[in-house]
Amino acid sequence: MGTLSKVIYIDSAGREYAVDATVGDTVMATAVRNGVPGIVAECGGNCSCATCHVWVSEEFAPVVGPPNDMEEDLLDMGVSDRRSTSRLSCQIRITEALDGLTVEIPPEQP
Amino acid sequence: MSNGTLIVGGSQAGLQVAVSLRQLGDTSPIALVGEEHHPPYQRPPLSKEFLAGEAELDSLAFRTPDFYADSEIDLVRGERVTEVSLSSSGPPGSGVARTAGGRELPFDRLALTVGAGARRLPVPGADLGGICYLREYNDAADLRTQLATATNVVVVGGGFIGLEVASAARALGRSVTVVEAAERLMARSVGSVVSEFYRQAHLRRGIGVRLSSAVSGFQGERGRVTGVELSDGTQLPADLVLVGVGVLPRTELAEQLGLVCDQGIVVDAHARTSDPWVVAAGDCTVQPHPITGQGRVRIESVQNAVAQAQVAAATLLGRLDNVTSVPWFWSYQGDLRLQIAGLASGYDTQVVRGDPDDEQFSVLYYRHDRLLAIDAVNRPADYMAVRKALGQGANIAPDRAADPTLPLRSLVGGPSPAVPAVQRAKA
Known part of the structure; x- marks a missing residue:
């Protein structure tokens, strides 16, 4: 197993889920495998369904960076409440620099 | 004491029924029984990232082992349910299932998420070594091992699975020919413009494509395939063959229960079988068109497995949700x-x-x-x-x-x- 990093998910009711994540995994896969509700990820990380939408916390947004082109298209059309920090969590790979990454889960996925 | 829900089939749909039951507040026991030894995992990457060496079984698992324990979902692995019967005297919907290993699994409620098996090609030589199918992890692991040393790969069936495997094999530098019985690729899934585009695009990438070509048999030496014979007499050299010619829904258990089947277990928009106490979801079912509510369709997709399983869970809890869902599919070929x-x-x-x-x-x-x-x-x-x-x-x-x-x-x-x-x- 790779090194661990912590990811904190906050659901729409304000509940926090702090999960140990493996560097190299995605923020989506880490949430799904650990049963964090609200990240559906039907397509399994293929950037095809837009059901793993999260809002990245302001402090981490610059580290995480902007969406890629394909993701941009899905965010544009596919999510209900797009914000400047919106990302598809299947497209965020966990690095050591993201230890403590906090993301919010929108109340609904498409 | 309550026996809770028995979900037969450790599939995407099966796991989703369990997860949705818990999310909807069900606190009674849940047993999810699967024939495979692996905990439920994603299947779509098996014909894509897995063959390319970009994914492994661990990364395909839907949930961590702790999740099942924490959610009190009893994951029964490596057990094939061979018999199931409903009680004539107990509460409606209750019964007992038996596995090939002799285990008895009593239940109050039953969900069938048994999926489908790869359709076999009934031609001479079909049992030779080097002729592969792709449905489960073990199939994919075997295929990947054989791809590592193969020279001439013939793919029988120009659908999603066949073309995804052909793309992966070509990316590994193998000589690849796709043989399709219909006059165009992916005829069941896409229109003819798209079929023709894919034929040309795969040709550009060095994949041979033979349309309107039926396989009449396989040749072999010392138990291993050496060639594929087409009905027009053409012989294609092959040391590895992947057969992807569709699936057969597993209806055996449903038939034991006397449920109506028609190329799949027939369910309504609430995932109820012809016995309204028994639900079914995923590739094993045929259902009314999810948008129009008309007709009867079989939808083999992740999206459908998940959507139908969510509906099935609600139905088991006595909530008949009216949900329409838009079917969607993907196939990444290189x-x-x-x-x-x-x-x-x-x-x-x-x-x-x-x-x-x-x-x-x-x-x-x-x-x-x-x-x-x-x-x-x-x-x-x-x-x-x-x-x-x-x-x-x-x-x-x-x-x-x-x-x-x-x-x-x-x-x-x-x-x-x-x-x-x-x-x-x-x-």
Whole structure:
């Protein structure tokens, strides 16, 4: 197993889920495998369904960076409440620099 | 004491029934029993990332082992349910299942999520070594091992699985020929413009494609395949064959229960079988068209497995939700990303956006000017726009959709023309 990093998910009711994540995994896969509700990820990380939408916390947004082109298209059309920090969590790979990454889960996925 | 819910089939649908039951507040026991030894995992990457060496079983697992324990989902692995019966004296829907290993699993409620098995090719030589199918992890692991040393790969079946494997094999430098019995590729899933595009695109990538070609047999030496014989007499050298010619839904248990089956377990929009106390979900089912409610379709997709399983869980808890869901599919064949939304069956008009020669285009399908579906190749924005429109019951005017410079999302609007009666649809 790779090194661990912590990811904190906050659901729409304000509940926090702090999960140990493996560097190299995605923020989506880490949430799904650990049963964090609200990240559906039907397509399994293929950037095809837009059901793993999260809002990245302001402090981490610059580290995480902007969406890629394909993701941009899905965010544009596919999510209900797009914000400047919106990302598809299947497209965020966990690095050591993201230890403590906090993301919010929108109340609904498409 | 309550026996709770028995879910037969450790599939995507099976896991989703369990997860949804818990999310809906069910606290009674849940047993999820699967024939495979692996905890439930994603299957779509088996023909893509897994063959390319970019994914392993661990990374495909849906949940951590702790999740099952924490959620009090009893995951029973390596046990094949061979018998199931409903109680004639107990509460309706209750009964008992038995596994091949002799284990008894009593239940108050039953969900069948048994999936489908790969259809075998009944021709001489079909049992030779080196002839592979792809449905489960063990199949994929075997295929990947054999691909590492293969020279001439023949893929029988030009559907999603066949073409995904062909792309992976070609990327590994193998000589690859696809043999398809129909006159075009992916005939069950996409329109003819897209089929022809894929034929040419795969040819450009060095994959041979033979259409309207039936396999009459396999030749071999010392128990191992050496060639594929076509019905016109052509012989193709092959040291590895992948057969991807569709699936057969597993209906044996449903038939034991006397449930109505018609190329799948027949369910209604609430995932109820012909015995309303028993639900079924996923590839093993046939259901009314999910948008129009008409006809009977079998939808083999992740999206359907998840949506139907969610409905099934609600039904088990006595909640009959009225849910319409837009079917969607994807098939990534190397750098060609095909995304489909809706069901095009019964279309009378198609609109092509963009130029297939650019390897970036989409085809929208209409019936009586009402949008039915899209096949999008490397145009995810088009796909998402159509998925959204269909989900909202909105239309996209066909005459304007043809202009690839107009974003489709700017054209989504207005309710569709009246829904015409859809004939018996095929997925």
